[in-house]
Every structure is written in structure tokens, then in C-alpha cells.
Amino acid sequence: MQKEPSYGAGIWHFATYVDRYATDGYGDPRTVLDAIKLAGAVGDLSVVDLNWPFPPGNISTSEVKDALAAEGLRAIAVTPEFYTGAFAKGGFTNPDPAVRQRAIDLVAASAEVGRELGVDYIKLWPGQDGYDYPFQADYNDLWDKSVSAVRELAQSFPDLKFAIEYKPREPRNRMVFSSVARTLLAIEDMGVDNVGVLLDFGHSLYGGETPAEAARMAMARNKLFAIDVNDNFRGWDDDMVVGSVHLLETFEFFFALRDAGWDGVWQLDQFPFREDSVEAARAGIRTMRAFHHALNNLDREALAAAQSAQDALGAQRIAKQALYRALAESETL
Amino acid sequence: MQKEPSYGAGIWHFATYVDRYATDGYGDPRTVLDAIKLAGAVGDLSVVDLNWPFPPGNISTSEVKDALAAEGLRAIAVTPEFYTGAFAKGGFTNPDPAVRQRAIDLVAASAEVGRELGVDYIKLWPGQDGYDYPFQADYNDLWDKSVSAVRELAQSFPDLKFAIEYKPREPRNRMVFSSVARTLLAIEDMGVDNVGVLLDFGHSLYGGETPAEAARMAMARNKLFAIDVNDNFRGWDDDMVVGSVHLLETFEFFFALRDAGWDGVWQLDQFPFREDSVEAARAGIRTMRAFHHALNNLDREALAAAQSAQDALGAQRIAKQALYRALAESETL
């Protein structure tokens, strides 16, 4: 009987958003302190991942510390924002050496903040590192600049861990760290020990991967540093509530983690554009908790036997028996 | 309390298959009589849709009648095979008038067989009617030929119903009847009363539609003549077992049918390339039966209230409560 995992969330789950049409925003702006309060209201969250500089930019680390303490939350990670408009043509890969340095410096500064907060890892999401048009970029150059920037940071902060969150696209049409396998190859090229992968279920799904298989690949190399979960329609990073579309594949993803003995935080990266963010988090956690119970009930030996015969119908049925029972219990509480 | 629907299947569910690589086939060939026996073995099937000419081509209608009777099955439809290699460049839209006529004649002959079998509809799936390359086709011409062929057939058999199964692509890279809305427009252009739509859940899904919404659109015009269900990964017509990937959207599809008072057969169009076909059918029916029970338990008023507020979290939760309970019961029987 495995004990229940800790649950976490990116603090942006509790922010409001803009997009290219709703420039006035989906709701009024919130500071990181507002968001921490909402995260606390969920009731089941233990940790949060914090954007830095702390939105809207003028909030101190000690204010954040106090706010976290007040809600009984811990900072699991810091996410430096080197993917804003200032880095439109790239952070680590910006053609302008001064802008590239600014990106590296911003991550370094966030690492200092991370140290102070005692985080588990610094999350690197180089959202603007990529390209948009055929012929626009020298791919070797993008690769080298990405690898060397992360290596430099990892060597500067040997006591910290850095987790690269790969994503196929958005905001660039194509990103450098676009798949689990590309990211693992890049980490090899870095030649350092303190860089790993943050696997976002949705990124993996709409990137054409099977998330459970991607997780297995990262774990087989001891490089799965963290995970984020959400859901989408397989064509874009919709960041919907966990289990709202791809229930079985999300369950399979958590099965892969549990089966390999991975014991990290089960973390939400949802964007409730038009939903109540506290309720959206609760819905995601409710489903994750059902997964946890289902994994405790799952007949592992029968599943292994079915899988060893590639018996699709048999394996699905074993998984469904455990899953549906746990889901039914979860929804009737 | 709605009574349980009848279940059906395309008889090809119980055939074996080839593809462009496995030219030797996934299993030994089966005649339609073999397939009918397997359909009977499922235990819950009431009707089947029959390819015609009956595979492998030399089997009489009376032999088929006898085989159906022996298994307690009824023919719900006949599917004329005007999408084989002989019609590589089109059936109804073939550039060669003689080949086009052959396609029409083949459908007409199948309609006679359908009459003899007492089917509910003749299924028209013009799989080779489309195009592969930019600039290859005159789109107006494809449209006109498609519309006029179906009109001619519908007028020749005013006592029968014809159901067009739309599909985005495969075997042609693009098909004429590619979406529910295009097909409804074509049916309007035909100006006849006995032509409607067969909505295949998987076609709708990988065509980018929301199947429940597509069904609503066809029902609003009284043109939903039949349905087929299966599942896929949203990029191709994988014809997987019902509910193996998109459980919630499949349930929403059946909710739309039930809610609108549609009372047709719940029919499988699965292709178990590498699975036992009887077990695959049972798995699909088990899930459909759970949907039926879930629909009986669903709190319709609460759902309508949530939907009228576009309350995504609320609506999903109401649906899940009914669904998970029914699924859990179904898997533990």
C-alpha cells in the first residue's frame, strides 16, 4: 500500500490570463500573493512552483515566504520568466549576445531566490527558444547555444537542480527542447549531473508522444526531475483539467511513475481561463487521488502478464477495473 | 427509465485484414459466413451491416439469410463495395463514365439485395471519391457527380433509405463527403427525402468535429439515419475498441443521441487487426451498456443547468458521477 503522494501546482494556475485577442484579460490581474492565497484555499496542495520575478514584479522574497507560510505551502521550484516579449527572438538562443546574457543572468538570479526558498529545482522553460519559419534558423547554432547556456548555469549552481520543461511549440512555432528524447540528448551534451527533465503530460501528448512511454525513457536515465499534469485535445497546449479528456492515458502515465518507483510530487499545470481556479485545482486533485487509489488496487501481476503477451484487451480491462472503481468512489464522496 | 438499445456491428468487424505492408494479411481470410458465425458468438449483437458482394464474392443471399437466422441476427444494412481497387480513381466521381456507371450499378444491385434482406438502409461509403494532390481535381465536378449519383439511386429506390457515411480521408487523401455539414449540404442539393447521414464516431473525431455536436446537427435536420462507434488517437481512423481512449466524449455522443430521442441501433465499427474479434466486440458492448446505464442515472436537470451557465467543471462532474458508477459496475460484473 503506497502512501498518498504530495500534490502541487504552478502558481500561475491561480493567476488570470491574457491572449492575443483578450488583451483586456480573462479576469482582473492578481499578484503572486493573491495567487498563493488561492492555492492555500484548495486545501490539498502542499507545494507550488513560483514564477520569478514574482508577479507583478515588485514583490520581495520574504513577502512570498510569509505568504507561503501563512497557507502552509512550500516552494518546490522557481520558474524564471525568460520567455516574455523582451526575449521575443529567444532567451538562451537570442541572436543578440546581450539579450542572451540577460536571459542567463535572469535565470541565475532566480536560482539565488530558489536557494533562499529552499526549492527542489529551478525550472527552465525556454519558451522563446526556437524559430517560426522554414530557413529562419541555423539549427546547430540554436542547439549549441541552448546546451551551453544550461551547462553554464548548472555549473554555476552545482548545489541546485535544473529541470528542463520541453514543449513542441508555443509561443514559437517550433521549440528547441521539443521532445523528451531531444532533451535527453541535450542533457548528455551538457555533461553535467544536475540537469534533468520536467515532463508536462500535455506537452508530451500534443507532441505525439505516449506520455507514459516518455516518462519511462526519462526515468530509465534517472533524469525525470519533475512532472506537470493537465489535459488537451492533442493539437495544442490547452492546459485543461486533469482527466477531462484523456483519462486512461493519464492513468497510464501515473502507473508508469508508480511502477518505476518514482516518488516526486504530482503537480498541476492547468490554465483555467474561464473557470474558478480553486475548483479547477480541486477537480484535478480529485482525479489524481482516484489514480492513487486505483494504483493501490491494480492487479500488477495480471497486468504484467497481459502486457508480456501484448494482450491489449486484457491489459485495458485490468487497468479499467481498478480505475473505474476508484473513480466511482472518488466522485461519490 | 429508457430500455436498453439494440447493439449491432459491421460484419467486417469479424473479418481479417490486409494493409499496404501486411499483404499476407492479419490472419487467414474469412468468408461472410465465417464472420456471421463469429458475430453470433458475441452474444449481445442483434443486427449486422453486410458488405456486398458478400466476401469472398461467390456467396448467395439465401446462404447469408440462413446463416443470419442460425445466429439470431438481422441484416440492418448492406454496404456495397464500390471502393475497391477497381474504383481507384473514384466510384461516383470516376473520370471514366463507364466506371462511374459500374459504381452506380453495383450500388443498385446491392439495393436489390438489401430489399430482399429487409434492411433498414443501404450504406453509401464512397471511399475512393475524392482526390490526393493539390490541383488534381475540379471540386465542383466531384461535388456534382457525387450529388447526382446519390440522387439517382435514391430516386430509383424510393422505398429504401440511403445513409452516407462521411469520412475526412482514407483511402483517398481527401474525400468528398468529409464532414457532417458538407454531407448535409449535399443531401439538400439532392432534393430527395430518403438520404441521410451515417455518423461514424471515429470519423467525426479525427475530422476535428465534436461527435456529439455533429450528431446534434444531423438530428436537428432529421437526417441521422445510423451511427457507428469505435475510437482512435484523433489523427487517423484507427477503429479501436469503443472507449479505449476517449471515454468521456463517447459518452457525450450517446448522451446527445438519447437526449434528442434518437432510438436507433448502437453499432460497432471496430477493426481488431491484432485482437480477438469476439472479445473486442464484447469489450465495446460492455462499455456501451455502461453508457446506457449511466444515461439512466444521469441527473439531466442538473446537467442542463450547468450547461446553460457554461459551467464546464460542474457539467463534467455531473456527467462523471453517472458515468463512473456505471463503468465500475460494468467492469465488476
Add this chain to the structure above:
Amino acid sequence: MQKEPSYGAGIWHFATYVDRYATDGYGDPRTVLDAIKLAGAVGDLSVVDLNWPFPPGNISTSEVKDALAAEGLRAIAVTPEFYTGAFAKGGFTNPDPAVRQRAIDLVAASAEVGRELGVDYIKLWPGQDGYDYPFQADYNDLWDKSVSAVRELAQSFPDLKFAIEYKPREPRNRMVFSSVARTLLAIEDMGVDNVGVLLDFGHSLYGGETPAEAARMAMARNKLFAIDVNDNFRGWDDDMVVGSVHLLETFEFFFALRDAGWDGVWQLDQFPFREDSVEAARAGIRTMRAFHHALNNLDREALAAAQSAQDALGAQRIAKQALYRALAESETL
């Protein structure tokens, strides 16, 4: 020898943008007056489509008129912004009747402005009209509200034309007017004469349509009121420069327009997030001008003969001969 078409652009082509990550924006904000100056600098633009209220909101119609006159531009359309955060859960389909009325009123007010500017049409892009989650929406209700709102507006302004720009998704995960065929069915349901389709090439492409085929369908019903062009990678509305990815299919699209005698404006809907907007417009127009010349050189009879035989290789070669010559000339000027 067909004379050259007029070229146009959405005025937002010359704006700057935000997205959910680059909340600080890709460049400094620009007013509509700034944007009109840039549009004038392109040199080949005759008309522009104007968002309304004129960004950033406090600019009068007469100021806009003067700015247009100074640049020798005409307003071809007004695009009312009923897709901002204020309409997060829908404009025409908002569950709150007051918000829905506000959307209709906003469009009506924009129509008055359009009258004053002498536009050809009011563009309706109901970007927030749709849904995000399975089970969230009552599809019939969304449809009815969309149809009745547009009908009401069309009847209130019988002297104006309204062009619905369909789009598969974004910002909602799914939109009501998602395809050409659905939009044509909706227009039928409206029962008015002054509503048509604005076909955006990119929307059609990533919606899985063949844009040339979609255009044929709208023209066959005399409902193609306007077009927008751009390009993308078939998975999202990337709004890239015309011809930067799908050269042949874009040429086929313009062939369909010319072949059917459609004589409207050839209009850009590009979003140069990280590019110079004047140069991006010039690049798009350079390619469109090459299409124009290529169409003048195209051997129509040979193409018709190849198409009537579905001779893909032959048809493509005829198209390419005309296209490549014109493109080569265009790039060496």
C-alpha cells in the same frame, strides 16, 4: 488578361501583440493611427479592415477617416471586437443575456461606424463563441443563439453586408462557426440575404479543409463575401506570411477564385509577431502578385483536361510551370 486585383490587410497586421506568456508584448503598443501609417508605408495596399472600437479605444471615426485619406487607403470592413475578455464565455452565445446583448449592441454600433466609413462589409468573428470541455455546452443552444444574433443584426442593417469569418478554434477550444459548410448551413438557417462567409485561408487549412475546395463551395452558393490569406503549419492559426509554407495550395486557392470569376480584394491576415510588419506585408503581396501573373499565364484548357482525367501529375505540372515562372520573375525584380 485579367487586371491586377486590389490588395488589402487587416489593420492588426500593423499592430503589436501579446500572448499568454509575453504579457509585456511583442513591441510597444500602437494605436490604429500608427497602424494606418504603417499600412500606408507598404505601398501596395488599397484597403484595410479596421478593428472597432479603434485601438486603444479613444479614437474617433473622423480621425480614422483622415488618417486613411492621408495614406490613400479605404476601409473595406469593420471588425467589432466582441471577442475580448469581457466576452470570455461568449459573445452571441454568452449564457448571460445582458452580456449577449452587449455583444449584439457592440456589433450594431460598429455597423453604424461601418456605414459612416462606407465599408463593403461588417466582419463577424465570434471568437469566444464556442466551448472548451466535453459536456460544457448545449450545442443546439449555441447554434440557435449564434444564428438568431446574426439574423437580428442582418435584419437591422439591411443595407449592409455581414461576413462571418469561421475558424476551428482559438481562443475557445472549439468554435461554433468552425468550417465553411457549418457556416453555410447557419446562413441558410438565418434566412437573410446579406450574410456571407469570410474565408481565411489559414483557418481553412488548419481546419482540415482544402481551401480551394472550401472557396468553391461558398462561391457555388454566392456566399463568398471576402477572403483573408496567410499561412501556417496545419495545426494552429500561425498567421504566417503568405506562401511561406504552402505555396502550391495557396496558388490553388487563388486559382479557384479567379476561375470562378470572383473579383474581390486579395487581403492579408498575417500576424508578424517578431517581424517588421511593413516588410511582412510586402513579402505577402509580392507572392500574391506572382500568383496573379501566374494565373494569367496558366494554361487553363490543359489544366481542365488533366483535372477531368484526375491526372495528378499532369495537373500539378501545368500549375507549376505557370507558378514557378511567375515566382522566379517576382523574386528577381
Add this chain to the structure above:
Amino acid sequence: MQKEPSYGAGIWHFATYVDRYATDGYGDPRTVLDAIKLAGAVGDLSVVDLNWPFPPGNISTSEVKDALAAEGLRAIAVTPEFYTGAFAKGGFTNPDPAVRQRAIDLVAASAEVGRELGVDYIKLWPGQDGYDYPFQADYNDLWDKSVSAVRELAQSFPDLKFAIEYKPREPRNRMVFSSVARTLLAIEDMGVDNVGVLLDFGHSLYGGETPAEAARMAMARNKLFAIDVNDNFRGWDDDMVVGSVHLLETFEFFFALRDAGWDGVWQLDQFPFREDSVEAARAGIRTMRAFHHALNNLDREALAAAQSAQDALGAQRIAKQALYRALAESETL
């Protein structure tokens, strides 16, 4: 001035095909000897890649040698057919050890034939190695079996090279060697020197990669053993004629090869289901030859400068100037 490359084709380019609907085939069956004659008729082909056992199965190596000699062709590769129905649940990953051994033995036997023919590489396309359903497979097990099978073969034939052709899916819903990066990681795990990648442009494209970037990645590790080219609509392996859809990205792919000094054969993997195969090959070669000329004319320094600034419009224009001129010349010959 780079000299013109050699052109090649998979011999199946000149076969006829079946699919799951056209079980009667798109044209009459052809033996490998028939196909070699057609390959010779193209006029510009130097090499062919040969399926083995030679279709339809009873043709000797010496017959093939003679046929190749008669047409002035050389065998560049042998492609063992361990992806037929006999290997429905996998070749290297088959759950049945006896079937797995049969797959390995078949490849080994093909390697002997390859030696006799003096091929450059044995092509490994494990088309049935993968899975279809969530929960069906133990991903670590599939990986290990795939890696160890290829390692064993590579060690058994140290004088030969093995090129793995990766592909996202088809015939399995998901394949083990699905992307360039996954395949490079697998090759690392093999720990042998004579295994590399065959990069199929179309597989890369519909797998969501940028083919030029994928090629750069394989070349940076000296693992690009061979290439195949074709085209598709980004959703499936349509195997269309080169340049019929994605002209610019195909040109970029060849630019990457040339720029990195890669000097292998430019090889076709087209499936002309409904087209004349000799004409389809000629069309593909005509476009590739235009790419060759365009690369000789390309202003490399200007392109490098534009790329180093991520100047998308500038870089595209430089590429287009060279490309369009060469294409125009190629089509008017």
C-alpha cells in the same frame, strides 16, 4: 559548384499496392523483376533499395543481379520484410520468442543477400514493432528487445551497416523507433558503430519534426546513413511525389544535407497508388534536380547572415530567389 548527386528509389515505388479497402489492389501485382525494369525506364536512377525476400518470394539473387545489370542499376540497400502479417504483434519486439527469432533470422538472411549484392546498408524498418492501445505494452521491454536485436545483428555483421528508418506510426498505432532523437538514443544504447539512421522526410514531417533540423541532429552525431524523400499532408505517411506540397521545407532539408557536406544518394520513397510510377519518379527527380541547381546558386553567406540574426523574411527571400529560379528553369526544359 557541387556535382549532381546520384538519385535512387525504393523498388516498391514501382510495385502496385493494396490497402484495407482495395484488397484487390491498385493495379496488377508486379514481381521485383518487373519493378526493376520500370526503375530502369525512369532514366535518371542509379540505385535502388530492394525488399527481401524478393517479391513475390521465389526470385533468386542472381536473377535480381542480372535484372539490375540490364538496367544499369545498383542495389544500394536491402530491406528485409519483417513487418508482414506474420509479425503482426512485432518483429524484434514480438512477445513470442520464436517469432522474434524468426524476425532476427530474416534480417540476418537479408544481410547475407546484401553482402552478395554489395549494398551500402541493410535497412531496418521495424514497422510492426510498437503498440496500439494504452496499457498494452511494457515500454521498457519493447525498448530493450529492439535495442538488443539490432545490436546482435550489427555485431553479427560487422562489415555491414544497418540503417534504422524511424516512423511515428503505421502499421502499429505507435512505433518504438518513432523519432530521430529516440532512434539516436537507441543507437547509443546499442554501443555499436555500424548502426545509423535512415531519415525519411515524410516520416519526420508528419511526426512533427522539422526535417532539416532532424537531419542536422543525425549528422552532428555522424549517424545519418541514408535518406528517403516524398511528401504528405502532415497527418499521415501519404508518400506523395517530392515537392508536391511542402516545397520550401524539402528544399531546406536538402540545404541542410549539402551544407553539412553529406554526400549520399538522394532517394525516393513515393507510393504512386493511382499514378504512373515512372512518371512519378521523373517528377520527383525533376524537383530534386532543381534543388541541386538552386543549392549551387544559393547565396550562402547572405543566408548565414540572415539566420544569425533570425531574420525570417530575409532568410526566406534568399532561399526563394535561388529556388524559384531553379524550379522555373527545371519546368521549362
